[in-house]
Amino acid sequence: MTAPDVRRHDDADVLVGDVASALLDRLEAAQARGEVPQIGLTGGSIADQLHRELARRAPDSAVDWSRVVFWWGDERFVPRDSEDRNARQAREALLDHVGIDEANVHEVPASDEVVTAEEAAEAYSATMRSEGAGFFEVLMLGIGPDGHCASLFPGHPVLEARDAIAVAVHDSPKPPPDRVTLTFEAMDRCRAVWFIASGEGKADAVARALAPDGSIEETPARGVRGDETVWWLDAPAASGLPT
Numbered sequence: 001m002t003a004p005d006v007r008r009h010d011d012a013d014v015l016v017g018d019v020a021s022a023l024l025d026r027l028e029a030a031q032a033r034g035e036v037p038q039i040g041l042t043g044g045s046i047a048d049q050l051h052r053e054l055a056r057r058a059p060d061s062a063v064d065w066s067r068v069v070f071w072w073g074d075e076r077f078v079p080r081d082s083e084d085r086n087a088r089q090a091r092e093a094l095l096d097h098v099g100i101d102e103a104n105v106h107e108v109p110a111s112d113e114v115v116t117a118e119e120a121a122e123a124y125s126a127t128m129r130s131e132g133a134g135f136f137e138v139l140m141l142g143i144g145p146d147g148h149c150a151s152l153f154p155g156h157p158v159l160e161a162r163d164a165i166a167v168a169v170h171d172s173p174k175p176p177p178d179r180v181t182l183t184f185e186a187m188d189r190c191r192a193v194w195f196i197a198s199g200e201g202k203a204d205a206v207a208r209a210l211a212p213d214g215s216i217e218e219t220p221a222r223g224v225r226g227d228e229t230v231w232w233l234d235a236p237a238a239s240g241l242p243t
């Protein structure tokens with residue numbers, strides 16, 4: 001585990017372009033080694049922009065998307081066709097356009113497929129176990145203005161979850177209230193964790209996440225460290241960091 005690597009970009013477009021290039025290079029390298037890389041997707045505005053950019057570049061890239069395995073760092077516990085689903089957003093922006101193998105797409109069960117978020121979390125954890133997953137090549141994460149990442153919110157009891165891969169979240173301060181999230185333990189097993197943040201609204205949370213001191217309780221994004229952790233930021237999101 002290394003210290004977080006902070007990469008600053010002039011604006012959101014340059015940021016998204018650089019993340020897309022880095023992800024495509026990484027997937028290509030993994031496939032060249034004979035691996036079938038697993039990646040963890042996230043939701044949110046900048047993730048949507050990134051997914052669209054990856055789809056745009058797909059025809060010119062050497063990545064074989066049918067040999068990429070998709071997971072999500074968190075999911076909203078809503079019906080499968082809800083616009084709130086991170087998976088629906090990712091499918092519309094990326095997966096529907098790049099020739100994936102459906103057998104390699106592992107969504108968190110939706111609220112019209114299982115009864116409780118606990119069941120969804122357990123089923124998702126079981127799939128991760130049976131697929132031998134967890135060592136994602138890259139897990140992408142957003143950060144909320146409150147410092148949350150995935151669906152780990154400040155002061156929420158779920159921050160204490162131990163010996164679990166994915167857990168249910170209720171009373172999320174950001175709607176929708178019921179969710180499923182990977183735990184810190186699960187996220188820490190990833191080869192690379194990439195936080196992607198854009199806009200001034202994220203500046204304070206980013207500064208707290210990267211400050212030498214502070215608490216995970218207050219800023220959950222402080223609590224995730226892959227073998228390698230990269231913070232991809234545009235200038236407004238980086239504006240609270242020391243120069």
Ligand SMILES: O=C1O[C@H](COP(=O)(O)O)[C@@H](O)[C@H](O)[C@H]1O
Binds near residue numbers: 045
């Ligand atoms: O609710 C969520 O929010 C975060 C951040 O979203 P953003 O729109 O503020 O960028 C996202 O990373 C997470 O996956 C999602 O469930």
